Amino acid sequence: MMKKKRLYKSALAMLLFFMVVVSLWASSTPEGRAIYYFAVDGTINPASKDFILRVIDKATDAQAEMVIFHLNTPGGLVAATRAIVSAQLTSPIPIVVFVSPAGAQAASAGVFITMAADVAAMSPGTNIGAAHPVPLGGAEGEDVMAKKVVNDIAAWAKSIAEQRGRNVEWAEQAVRENTSITASEALTLGVVDLFATDKNDLLAQLEGYTLSDGRILQVAGLPLREIRPTWRERLFNYLADPNIVYILLMLGMLALTWEFMQPGIGFGAAVGGSMLLLAFFGLQILPINITGLALLGLGIVLIVLDIFTPTDGILTVGGVVALLFGSFALFDIPDPAIALSWWNILATVGTLTLVSVFVIGKSVAIQKKAVVTGPSGMVGAVGVVRADLDPVGMILVKGELWKAEIDMSDPSDEPIRKNERVEIKRVEGSKLIVRR
Numbered sequence: 017m018m019k020k021k022r023l024y025k026s027a028l029a030m031l032l033f034f035m036v037v038v039s040l041w042a043s044s045t046p047e048g049r050a051i052y053y054f055a056v057d058g059t060i061n062p063a064s065k066d067f068i069l070r071v072i073d074k075a076t077d078a079q080a081e082m083v084i085f086h087l088n089t090p091g092g093l094v095a096a097t098r099a100i101v102s103a104q105l106t107s108p109i110p111i112v113v114f115v116s117p118a119g120a121q122a123a124s125a126g127v128f129i130t131m132a133a134d135v136a137a138m139s140p141g142t143n144i145g146a147a148h149p150v151p152l153g154g155a156e157g158e159d160v161m162a163k164k165v166v167n168d169i170a171a172w173a174k175s176i177a178e179q180r181g182r183n184v185e186w187a188e189q190a191v192r193e194n195t196s197i198t199a200s201e202a203l204t205l206g207v208v209d210l211f212a213t214d215k216n217d218l219l220a221q222l223e224g225y226t227l228s229d230g231r232i233l234q235v236a237g238l239p240l241r242e243i244r245p246t247w248r249e250r251l252f253n254y255l256a257d258p259n260i261v262y263i264l265l266m267l268g269m270l271a272l273t274w275e276f277m278q279p280g281i282g283f284g285a286a287v288g289g290s291m292l293l294l295a296f297f298g299l300q301i302l303p304i305n306i307t308g309l310a311l312l313g314l315g316i317v318l319i320v321l322d323i324f325t326p327t328d329g330i331l332t333v334g335g336v337v338a339l340l341f342g343s344f345a346l347f348d349i350p351d352p353a354i355a356l357s358w359w360n361i362l363a364t365v366g367t368l369t370l371v372s373v374f375v376i377g378k379s380v381a382i383q384k385k386a387v388v389t390g391p392s393g394m395v396g397a398v399g400v401v402r403a404d405l406d407p408v409g410m411i412l413v414k415g416e417l418w419k420a421e422i423d424m425s426d427p428s429d430e431p432i433r434k435n436e437r438v439e440i441k442r443v444e445g446s447k448l449i450v451r452r
Contacts, residue, residue: 119141144190270288276320312339343365
């Protein structure tokens with residue numbers, strides 16, 4: 017018994033010693049000795065901007081060795097891009113932007129984000145450029161304003177290139193002349209620093225790489241920690257797409273209108289309300305034009321009014337015009353890569369118009385149609401006797417049982433037996449007057 021106790025004590029002591037050694041080893045290994053990496057595949061918008069800034073802050077707090085940013089974007093909003101670039105230029109840890117995989121692009125906003133990296137790399141088959149801001153109009157005053165915007169964006173691109181030691185001349189050309197180049201051309205022109213086939217190749221080239229500020233990267237053997245967007249960030253990123261927001265907005269209004277016209281169990285209200293709620297989240301993320309939103313509301317109101325007070329489609333025409341103008345003016349996003357699609361507008365407004373015309377047509381037809389239900393709609397109808405008429409009984413007409421009486425003007429005064437057919441001549445109160 018004593019030997020067993022000593023054995024248990026020895027085992028417990030060894031276990032405690034092992035736990036202490038492991039904890040000391042873990043505490044002596046800094047958590048930040050890792051490489052954080054994440055990917056952005058899509059437009060640069062307020063939602064993707066928040067995700068990028070969160071990753072940079074998280075890596076900074078953890079004292080990570082480096083952040084690798086996989087980028088594939090057609091462009092985005094200037095305000096969101098400026099916030100990302102500012103975070104890159106002021107980050108205490110190195111940030112590597114890697115345009116990948118093959119087929120990816122760093123267009124428009126992607127140019128500034130790539131050039132602002134401590135290390136810029138591209139994969140074969142990728143391209144960078146086309147950073148010219150798209151003007152909103154063509155009037156003389158607007159043209160002057162567009163030139164001011166171009167000058168401002170070009171100066172911004174040059175300042176980023178100067179700070180990171182990149183090709184300043186090409187940076188200005190990308191803005192003013194919409195220049196776009198391949199990955200190999202970007203490496204030759206000094207727009208990017210590395211040409212890597214994949215992430216492993218990139219890490220191999222980054223080992224021992226000297227940054228512009230003199231720091232030397234030592235990344236061999238460090239663990240990779242991938243940061244993915246949360247469900248909330250993914251949802252907001254979807255809602256930052258003006259095409260999705262527009263469809264949700266229009267379908268939501270249509271569903272609520274249908275529920276208002278055809279009250280039921282509330283399914284239309286629940287679906288429409290949910291769609292509008294999601295659409296309003298998106299409208300808070302995206303830059304919108306209040307006038308465009310008001311025109312959309314006016315268009316829906318006019319179409320609904322035409323349904324309840326038919327004007328032979330006059331109000332519907334006005335509603336469709338308001339919807340079209342409101343749709344085109346809804347978002348202040350001049351960049352065609354991320355703007356609301358014309359096909360989306362035409363398809364959505366066209367569908368809404370067809371539905372409205374169908375509903376209005378049915379409404380007008382019902383109003384013009386003679387009354388066919390109730391006592392006043394029974395005259396001339398044919399029924400079947402269910403209880404002998406002698407002279408009063410019951411008949412079945414249009415699926416309903418009615419009290420009936422034989423018309424006294426009927427030349428035959430014989431009772432009408434069950435299952436015989438009769439014609440309704442007139443209505444007296446709730447009683448039908450019939451004859452053979």
